Amino acid sequence: MFVEERIYTLVPGKAPDFLKLYETEGMAIQARHLPAMVGYYSSDIGALNLIVHQWAFEDINQRVAMRAGMVADPDWQAYLKKLMPLILQQESRMLVPAPFFAERLQTMVDFSRKQREALLAKHRPGVAEKVSA
Numbered sequence: 001m002f003v004e005e006r007i008y009t010l011v012p013g014k015a016p017d018f019l020k021l022y023e024t025e026g027m028a029i030q031a032r033h034l035p036a037m038v039g040y041y042s043s044d045i046g047a048l049n050l051i052v053h054q055w056a057f058e059d060i061n062q063r064v065a066m067r068a069g070m071v072a073d074p075d076w077q078a079y080l081k082k083l084m085p086l087i088l089q090q091e092s093r094m095l096v097p098a099p100f101f102a103e104r105l106q107t108m109v110d111f112s113r114k115q116r117e118a119l120l121a122k123h124r125p126g127v128a129e130k131v132s133a
Helices: 015-033 060-072 074-086 102-123
Strands: 002-010 036-042 050-057 087-095
Touching (some): 036 102, 060 074, 074 087
Antiparallel strands (some): 002 050, 002 087, 036 050
16 A cells, blocks of 8 residues: 655645635545545645645555546546646655554545545435445
8 A cells, every 4th residue: 555645836825725626626526536535734834835635545556547537537627627727836756654654544544435435425425335445
C-alpha cells in the first residue's frame, strides 16, 4: 500500500473558494472513483495558499486504473473547468508508510471507505454498492 500526496498551490485568497467547490462538487465525484482519502488539509503557517490531500492505494495499478476512470468521467471534466483557474501549481508524491505506521494506515483506510460509502449513498442512493473499493 502507498499514499499519493497531492499538493496544490492556489491563487492567493482562493483557498476558501477551492474548498467550497471541492466540498459541494468534487468530493462526491472523487468518491465514485478513488478508494480512500486519508488526509485533506490547507496550510496555515509557512508556505500559504496550499491544499494537500492524500489518497491510499493498494498498488500503482489500482491508482492508474482508478484515476483513468475519473479522468474519463464527464462530471470530473466539468468540475475541473471550474477548479483549474484557482490552481497555480500542482505536485504529486508517492509515499510508502513506515513499517510501524502500516497498521494505522490500514485503520485509516478502513474508516475512509466507510465514509466514502456514506457520501456516495447521500449523493446517489444505490451507487455505493456498485462502486468497487
